[in-house]
Amino acid sequence: MIKKKRKLHWSENVVLGELTTFKIGGPTRYYFRAETEEDLIEALRQAREGDLPVFILGSGSNILVSDQGYPGAVIQLANRFFRFSGQEMEVGAGVALNWLVTEAARLGVGGLECETAVPGTVGGAVYGNAGTPDHHIGQLVKEVYFINRKSLEPGCYSAKQCQFDYRQSVFKEDQDKVITSIVLTGQPEKREVIWERMHDLARRKAASQPRFYPSAGCVFKNPPGHSAGALIDQAGLKGHRIGQAQISEQHANFIINLGRAKSRDVLALIDLIKEQVNKQFKVELVEEIIILPE
Template structure:
């Protein structure tokens, strides 16, 4: 794998050759973090810094490095589970802005609201991320998780990611290949303390106002078309938003089913041997005629449905009697009903993990990032 290209991370001089001085970033102490997350959970940060430019982001990272202060990066907060005790260091909220469209090439600043960016590309008649409408969070998080839904993943359109290398202290540009994308995974997730995403670049498609070919059966059914067909971009976006809203996956402050991180568990990917053992457990528990969802994902591997596993293990929609419960709309979402703590949420998550393991021999893996806690 080729090394990422690097650029100078220092502020550029002004027209007279003098170093530019950075404006002081916004800073708070003992700052609540729960309002910055979609779960609305977690204790305060010792210090909260809000950065609105790449230079401010880099400055905050370097300050934390020099003082050996723990650093937590926050974008849209849609994928974070933070301890009730909070975070004993600096929380860096990335609020950078930048939407640059050059033909079919798109560059987004890390702090751009993802749903807004998708809407603008659809309005511009460009295909490639339209199925990712309604996903909460910021653009900078999309390559970390290799965000995907309804048959699209960002890895299929990302060309480059500009990031700050916290080890070598420089800005680098990584190609799609160097990002090492896989299912809900990437180089950035594998090495979470090594890179901070600053900008994401995409190559979209001009298909005359039509979407990319529909790849997901549920979407095709909702549209009344066949898998592989193309439909008007706006129609597909609206359909995806309706599908997501029906599952409580579009943020609504009045709907506690959306006080979540979306899908809490990733879909398990099993080897052929593991899938055979799983198939036998399904037959034993549910009967020989029951077939578990199975999606081939490469030679020797099969993906199955975490939502199906949770439901068949007895954790149905709305499960739970406490302040943290499974969504009433989708079994894959764990939710805060308004008065939950992070420990309430984790207790429910652990119960689900243990129940699925006992029933089917599969250990579910959480998708959200945990801060100061673990399952």
């Protein structure tokens, strides 16, 4: 039970499906939207005093929430400050990645084009090292500031300490840290060149990804030397449907919600894909999406 000492506006029984791009999932017991670091710290403190598990939500574009919802406190990070200085960008973790990509292009700061059409917040992107197979946000990161959930003390990691790898960072390993802000460094570039790269990537994504049905992006990481989508396609699973969840006909690494898909439908498709790909190609697929409760 949360004891509301300092006044924070906690909501109860908020349906998480509404806060995700998949549009799937039941309610969280408590929900709070933190617009400042101070509010985040206070919310973490109140959840800890209430002995509640905490899940940090960015903009919900990489998660599958259980039909039963979440029996704890979901804190959505919406701290949206930003500072540009030359090629350096300091942004709150709650800043929308798409906004940052466009703003950097407008200012002639190159490097973030690989994040074109990636939904979500900058904090979420750093957590999962989002990007294309070859380029990712970690390549631009200079420093990441965070709050430790247990001690509620602030900290900072250099890019090296973040241990970025393909869809991987130290923050995925160490769930104690909530990313609060990020310093990124781009390189000077002509605006037209940046726009052209962005348009090219946006065109390719529009042609290859299902954009008209709710999804959480790619479900699986690409295993070393393989494309997860190609393996699922070769396993003959494209278009396979369980309930209202379907393996996309357009991109086999996307599962789409045809309307009223349940989390259990998606999980059944995930199990089927893993089993068939392992059976047919002896390859273990690993989820890229985060399944909640973890």
